[in-house]
Amino acid sequence: METLHIVLLALIQGITEFLPISSSGHLLLPKALLGWPDQGLAFDVAVHVGTLTAVVLYFRSSLWQMARDWSLQLVARAPATEDSRLAWLLILATLPAAVCGLLFDAVIEAHLRTTLVIALTTLIFGVALGWADWRGGRVRTLADITWKAALLIGLAQALALIPGTSRSGITITAALLLGFTRTDSARFSFLMSVPVIALSGGYKALQLVVQQEPAPWLELLLGAALAGGSAFVCVHYFMQYINRLGMLPFVVYRLLLGSVLLLVAF
Template sequence: MDILHIIALAIIQGLTEFLPISSSAHLILPNQVLGWPDQGLAFDVAVHFGTLLAVIAYFRKDVWALIRDGLAGFGSGKFTDDGRLAWLIVLATIPAGLAGLAFQGFIETTLRSAAVIASTTIIFGVVLWWADARSVHTHTLAQLNWKRALAIGAAQALALIPGTSRSGITMTAGLMLGMERKDAARFSFLMSIPIIALSALLLIIELLEQSQPVHWHDLFLGTVLSGISAFVCIHYFLQFINRIGMAPFAIYRLLLGAALFWMILG
């Protein structure tokens, strides 16, 4: 790939991984509209790894507390808030993990089309807008229980459908359950750590089975740029989400979905 392609695709992945606007919808645009070459599996692994490093780095204190208190509580039977949250994240990861193992082949061969991505971009944009408008925005992470965590985890499984947006659907589910915007986003980001790690692991296994040459300098640049853009995205999203709400992202999804349909039908 050209250096411009690497920079653009890495930044797109870093930003759209955590904004509720669908990374898959954005990553087809350079290929479909501009005729850019497919970035390849190795590059996908690199940019996913970059976003994983970004979310771990941003929430490094939280991650340490979750691991420490989660393991301590498992041993003693007495859980702190962080320890309880750690196991709720594990619980919320199970539905997407099982769905991925069961349906990944079907999704890869049947649902990865521009029409599907355009449709889900619009549909789940409307649902996000509705959930944000109807939510009471009163429940915090401290009030999260296993039923609500499992419901958000089940919603995360829908993100296997291209165009849905993992962060978008999990935030939507949190808002439907009455969570504050910032806490819904925070739980979504923390939930992303195990699911992105699992996705990256599966991509690495698939990559090892291929015999194509690896351009390590391209992968390093992609990892760094996606990580930096993801870190910045998380920071500013959490800073402003309570003030701006989800409406701007929902409107953007509607416009993006319409543009994709125009591209398909034009």
């Protein structure tokens, strides 16, 4: 890959991975409009590692407390805490996407990774995000989350296997519809991304090992670093300004992006 391709694709992945605007829709544009070659499986693994590192670093304190309390409860029979309870709920919320990914990955890759599908899902779930932000009560916090709410958000996350849906977008939409605040909707969505990105990246890495593709390490390190750095900055500012901005800017942007993709599709 050319250096320009590496830089732009890594930045696109890092910036759009956690914003509710669909990373797959953006990654499709350079290929569709500029004729860029596919970035390849190794590059996908590298940018996944970068974005995973970013979200783990940003939420390192919360993740450490959850991992510690969950482990103590599981191994040492320590009393349950809010952090161990949240860890169990994150595991529950991850199961639908993990199961659906294993069952339907081949079908999705073969039939749904098209410009038309990505355009339609970008538009449809963009409208859904706006409606959820408008209608949601925005009063519940993570302290109020139940196993039913976590499971419903997890089921919504499974829909993000359809390209163009946006993992963060659909999970924030579900959380808003369930009455959670914007900040806690985003926080739970980002915490959910840790096991999902780890599973997805691990699965892609396994495919890479099986295919025995040659690894251009300098390109991969550059891609991982750029994706991780841009993702960290993106998460930081999104969490800082989400209450002030609301979801309308992202809804408008998705409608514009979806319209462009529809033009490309036809």
